[in-house]
Amino acid sequence: METKPALQLRVFNLNCWAIRYASKLREERIKMIGDFLSQEHYDLVLLQEIWSERDYFRLKERLSSSHPFSHLFKSGVIGSGLCAFSRYAILDTFLYCYSLNGYPYMIQHGDWFCGKSVGLLILNIRDMVCNVYVTHLHAEYSREKDRYLPHRVLQAWELGQFIRHTSKGADVLIIAGDMNMHPGDLGMRLLREWTGLHDAFVETERFEGSQDGCTLLPNNCYSSQKELEPFPHGIRIDYILYKGLSKFRVRCKYLTTTKGTAPGKTIPYSDHEAVMATLVVEKQGQAEGPPVKAEELNPQLVDTVNEARTEMRVGLHTAESQRYSSGRMAVLGLLLLLLQGGMSLLSFLGSEVGHTFPKFSFYVLAFLAFAVLLVSTIVYVFHTIEVRLLQGTEAQMRLAVQVLQEKLSCG
Amino acid sequence: METKPALQLRVFNLNCWAIRYASKLREERIKMIGDFLSQEHYDLVLLQEIWSERDYFRLKERLSSSHPFSHLFKSGVIGSGLCAFSRYAILDTFLYCYSLNGYPYMIQHGDWFCGKSVGLLILNIRDMVCNVYVTHLHAEYSREKDRYLPHRVLQAWELGQFIRHTSKGADVLIIAGDMNMHPGDLGMRLLREWTGLHDAFVETERFEGSQDGCTLLPNNCYSSQKELEPFPHGIRIDYILYKGLSKFRVRCKYLTTTKGTAPGKTIPYSDHEAVMATLVVEKQGQAEGPPVKAEELNPQLVDTVNEARTEMRVGLHTAESQRYSSGRMAVLGLLLLLLQGGMSLLSFLGSEVGHTFPKFSFYVLAFLAFAVLLVSTIVYVFHTIEVRLLQGTEAQMRLAVQVLQEKLSCG
Numbered sequence: 001m002e003t004k005p006a007l008q009l010r011v012f013n014l015n016c017w018a019i020r021y022a023s024k025l026r027e028e029r030i031k032m033i034g035d036f037l038s039q040e041h042y043d044l045v046l047l048q049e050i051w052s053e054r055d056y057f058r059l060k061e062r063l064s065s066s067h068p069f070s071h072l073f074k075s076g077v078i079g080s081g082l083c084a085f086s087r088y089a090i091l092d093t094f095l096y097c098y099s100l101n102g103y104p105y106m107i108q109h110g111d112w113f114c115g116k117s118v119g120l121l122i123l124n125i126r127d128m129v130c131n132v133y134v135t136h137l138h139a140e141y142s143r144e145k146d147r148y149l150p151h152r153v154l155q156a157w158e159l160g161q162f163i164r165h166t167s168k169g170a171d172v173l174i175i176a177g178d179m180n181m182h183p184g185d186l187g188m189r190l191l192r193e194w195t196g197l198h199d200a201f202v203e204t205e206r207f208e209g210s211q212d213g214c215t216l217l218p219n220n221c222y223s224s225q226k227e228l229e230p231f232p233h234g235i236r237i238d239y240i241l242y243k244g245l246s247k248f249r250v251r252c253k254y255l256t257t258t259k260g261t262a263p264g265k266t267i268p269y270s271d272h273e274a275v276m277a278t279l280v281v282e283k284q285g286q287a288e289g290p291p292v293k294a295e296e297l298n299p300q301l302v303d304t305v306n307e308a309r310t311e312m313r314v315g316l317h318t319a320e321s322q323r324y325s326s327g328r329m330a331v332l333g334l335l336l337l338l339l340q341g342g343m344s345l346l347s348f349l350g351s352e353v354g355h356t357f358p359k360f361s362f363y364v365l366a367f368l369a370f371a372v373l374l375v376s377t378i379v380y381v382f383h384t385i386e387v388r389l390l391q392g393t394e395a396q397m398r399l400a401v402q403v404l405q406e407k408l409s410c411g
Numbered sequence: 412m413e414t415k416p417a418l419q420l421r422v423f424n425l426n427c428w429a430i431r432y433a434s435k436l437r438e439e440r441i442k443m444i445g446d447f448l449s450q451e452h453y454d455l456v457l458l459q460e461i462w463s464e465r466d467y468f469r470l471k472e473r474l475s476s477s478h479p480f481s482h483l484f485k486s487g488v489i490g491s492g493l494c495a496f497s498r499y500a501i502l503d504t505f506l507y508c509y510s511l512n513g514y515p516y517m518i519q520h521g522d523w524f525c526g527k528s529v530g531l532l533i534l535n536i537r538d539m540v541c542n543v544y545v546t547h548l549h550a551e552y553s554r555e556k557d558r559y560l561p562h563r564v565l566q567a568w569e570l571g572q573f574i575r576h577t578s579k580g581a582d583v584l585i586i587a588g589d590m591n592m593h594p595g596d597l598g599m600r601l602l603r604e605w606t607g608l609h610d611a612f613v614e615t616e617r618f619e620g621s622q623d624g625c626t627l628l629p630n631n632c633y634s635s636q637k638e639l640e641p642f643p644h645g646i647r648i649d650y651i652l653y654k655g656l657s658k659f660r661v662r663c664k665y666l667t668t669t670k671g672t673a674p675g676k677t678i679p680y681s682d683h684e685a686v687m688a689t690l691v692v693e694k695q696g697q698a699e700g701p702p703v704k705a706e707e708l709n710p711q712l713v714d715t716v717n718e719a720r721t722e723m724r725v726g727l728h729t730a731e732s733q734r735y736s737s738g739r740m741a742v743l744g745l746l747l748l749l750l751q752g753g754m755s756l757l758s759f760l761g762s763e764v765g766h767t768f769p770k771f772s773f774y775v776l777a778f779l780a781f782a783v784l785l786v787s788t789i790v791y792v793f794h795t796i797e798v799r800l801l802q803g804t805e806a807q808m809r810l811a812v813q814v815l816q817e818k819l820s821c822g
Contacts, residue, residue, distance in 0.1 A: 363778070
């Protein structure tokens with residue numbers, strides 16, 4: 001009888017906060033991260049917010065002997081920020097850009113420019129197909145008045161759908177990233193319940209690290225103290241999730257996080273804490289625990305998907321009114337421009353009408369009308385796309401609820 | 412012994428050319444299509460260019476008894492135009508929008524506004540998981556000087572990747588759509604070789620229809636005669652592709668196309684011809700032909716992927732020079748605006764410098780400088796995204812070539 005030992009996979013996840021010209025001590029921190037990773041020999045290193053290709057290549061060079069395989073996912077204006085380093089060969093990659101990701105005119109928030117995505121890496125470890133996903137969802141800038149909530153819930157749904165549809169041939173799923181969601185948030189519940197993924201922090205056999213596994217800590221000198229005011233222990237928004245499929249069972253043996261300052265250093269690796277999991281993959285029968293059961297339907301899921309549908313409708317309502325406003329502005333801009341064109345023409349033809357208005361104000365107004373028309377049209381187009389995508393996602397969710405209800409009533 | 416008869420699936424595919432206010436006799440043609448489909452009872456109806464939701468709902472109502480299940484895929488400003496009607500229950504849907512799809516400023520071509528995508532429908536037919544894909548790729552406006560070729564090849568690659576990664580759990584794959592590619596074009600070869608899909612026209616046991624299975628015919632009164640001038644028999648750009656996985660084998664028993672005018676009518680259904688396939692799905696062992704073989708590596712594939720990489724680099728070169736041009740224009744616009752701002756300030760402070768320039772031209776110039784700055788910045792942002800996505804796709808392809816070469820050298 002074959003007695004292959006269980007496979008142990010050590011996974012490292014960190015949002016590196018490496019924004020050129022904006023992140024403090026970026027180069028030093030990237031060097032620190034590279035040094036740490038090259039010593040620690042994690043099997044999989046999944047990073048977010050590596051916005052500059054130069055930083056990626058510095059890490060790639062530093063980790064060339066410990067992690068010979070790597071991939072940088074490219075999307076958006078700035079990049080997706082997602083990359084992976086692996087001790088095992090990467091056989092294939094695929095990128096899914098979330099269809100909604102904030103607004104291009106919200107330049108101060110900048111998420112739209114990042115092309116937030118989920119990257120998939122296919123690895124073959126000891127004849128096991130391992131699907132590894134790395135992702136980063138839209139940031140939450142205000143918890144009380146979160147205008148990006150519908151986008152983030154849509155992203156969580158798309159992430160779940162992407163995982164479900166691309167994982168059918170896999171034996172092991174590992175998902176890591178900065179979800180920008182608290183553990184109990186709608187998007188996290190939707191993702192976990194819809195995919196059946198396990199949260200390493202919840203299920204780990206042993207944990208060492210920050211209180212409640214938080215990854216944004218008030219004692220991290222780079223974290224936003226204002227944002228963390230209502231959460232004295234910090235918040236947990238960075239996750240490692242996993243699932244065993246077919247004949248495989250995955251369990252989390254050990255989970256740890258950094259706790260503010262990096263070990264033996266005076267500064268942290270990032271404004272987020274790193275999450276490090278030791279996962280054990282066992283073939284069914286070989287496992288100590290109960291055998292892997294067939295996928296069970298979670299009756300709670302119907303409520304969660306319905307809650308997400310409500311959020312899509314809330315987003316739709318906002319998007320529709322924004323589309324209406326921008327459309328109205330575009331029409332006003334156009335009318336004003338036409339009116340001024342007419343006045344100029346009259347003035348050119350010698351009529352006195354054109355001269356009753358001061359020339360300077362006239363040109364400034366024309367200038368403004370043109371700018372309003374152009375910007376409003378672009379915003380209108382953008383919100384039209386948003387409306388369509390929210391409607392489409394709501395329809396996908398509605399179908400999911402129907403199918404779930406049928407299955408539950410049959411079962 | 413179980414003697415379940417082979418499953419026969421009748422598939423209908425048509426690009427309906429249903430653009431509101433632009434397509435000729437749209438309403439009559441949609442009615443004709445609806446009447447035809449409700450009589451013919453195809454198992455699957457896969458349509459493109461149903462741009463208006465009203466047309467979709469008219470078809471849905473007309474087909475409510477023959478095809479109780481349907482789905483409209485929503486994306487882009489106008490919509491994806493993709494929809495499906497089915498006699499079998501649709502259990503799940505998923506949409507992948509191609510990451511590049513023309514340019515928003517090419518308004519006369521309009522593809523960018525359509526949000527070209529591939530829609531996936533999951534069906535369960537007689538305990539068989541059937542993945543059905545419907546898609547529409549970027550149009551080819553000039554065969555000699557096809558500036559959209561890199562985008563279309565990228566779309567073909569993404570389509571192939573989407574199919575490969577989402578089909579692992581399926582038994583049968585059916586792909587239908589308007590690929591906007593001739594059978595021997597790079598994108599079609601890439602798609603077929605990378606996924607192992609079979610072309611129904613090439614493999615059908617019996618064919619009736621237009622010469623060479625063409626779907627754009629010179630005798631179709633709506634087709635562009637100029638575009639078809641070098642192709643006296645027409646061109647084939649609409650396809651039904653298929654593949655059997657796991658224990659299933661699929662073969663095409665019969666394929667047919669319309670031939671210009673719709674049967675018994677004076678006008679065609681669309682400017683494209685409909686493609687109708689009768690597919691037979693047999694469980695291995697039950698089939699008459701040879702058993703399903705394990706996936707074989709096609710040595711030709713390495714060359715094809717390398718050819719596609721070259722196309723990505725060609726696209727990258729163009730995108731980089733367009734990004735450079737628009738960046739330069741934006742800087743010029745900004746400089747001019749700053750210069751004029753300075754002159755206005757001097758004039759305001761009483762200096763004579765501002766008056767040496769005629770006021771009217773001064774304002775027109777400011778107006779132009781602002782417009783140039785705004786438009787060039789948007790174009791710059793767009794081409795930056797294009798550069799990044801072409802680079803990312805080229806990297807994905809490079810990895811694929813590496814892995815293929817390793818497999819070929821081992822095998």
